[in-house]
Amino acid sequence: MVLPEATLFPGATYPLKATKASHVKLVKDALEGDRFFVLANEGSARNIPCPISGLGMIRAAIKVGDSYHLILQGLTRVYLEKRVSAYPYDTYLISPLVESSGNRKVVQTLADQLKEKVAHVVKNMDVKTFGIVAKVSPSPQFKEKLANPLEDFLSYLKSVDQPGVLADLVASTLIIPGKDRQTLLNACAVSDRLRTAIKIFRRTYGLAD
Secondary structure (H helix, E strand, O other): OEEOOOOOOOOOEEEEEEOOHHHHHHHHHHHHOOOEEEEEEEOOOOOOEOOEEEEEEEEEEEEEOOEEEEEEEEEEEEEEEEEEEOOOOOEEEEEEOOOEOOOHHHHHHHHHHHHHHHHHHHHHOOHHHHOOOOOOOOOHHHHHHHOOOOHHHHHHHHHOOOHHHHHHHHHHHHOOOOHHHHHHHHOOEHHHHHHHHHHHHHHHHOOOO
16 A cells, blocks of 8 residues: 555554555455555655555454544565556565664664653653643643653653664654655664664754764
8 A cells, every 4th residue: 555654664553544445445355364465655756655665464443434444563674576466456576674783782872872862852842742631630640641741652662672673663653754754664774774763863853963
C-alpha cells in the first residue's frame, strides 16, 4: 500500500484507515491470508513507492461500511525489487534488509548521545504541545502524571538497549512525518541511522550541536 508520508518502522504501530477500493481489497486479502503487507511512502511521483519500505502485520482491524480501520505493526525493513502485478493492487517482489551494527563502542556512544538529547527535550516540553486539557479536577497523583505525558516514554527509552531499535523508536515517535522519517527508514547501518537521527532531532527541536 502506497500512501503519502507513510513510514512504518520495525516495532512501531501505525493506525490506518483504508477507504480506496484497491486498499480495501488488499486489507481483505491480507486478513484472509497471513495478515502481512507492505506500507510504502509515496516517492517523487504519485503512487510510486519509495524502494525501502516497511513490512507490517495487521494486529487489529474493524470493518466500517466499505472501509477498514486497522493497526499495523512494523516487522522489518524491506526493499521493493520490482513490481509483478498492478491489479487489483500493486504487488512487488521484496527482500528483507539486514541491519549492520558497525563498531560497538561508536554505536553505543551515539545511542547515549541520542538518549541525552531526547531526555532534554522531553523534560522541557510544554504539555500544551500535546493538546491535553483536564476536564475534571485531577487528583494530586494524576496531576503529577499529567505534568509531562512523555515521562513514561522517557522511562521506556532508557530501558532500550538495542541502538537500532532506539533510533527507530525516536524516529517513529518524535520526528515529524515526511522526508526525515524516510531518510531514517533508509538507513540500515545502525551507526548511520543514529548519526542521522541525532542531526534531525537537533534540527527539529532547535538544539545546539
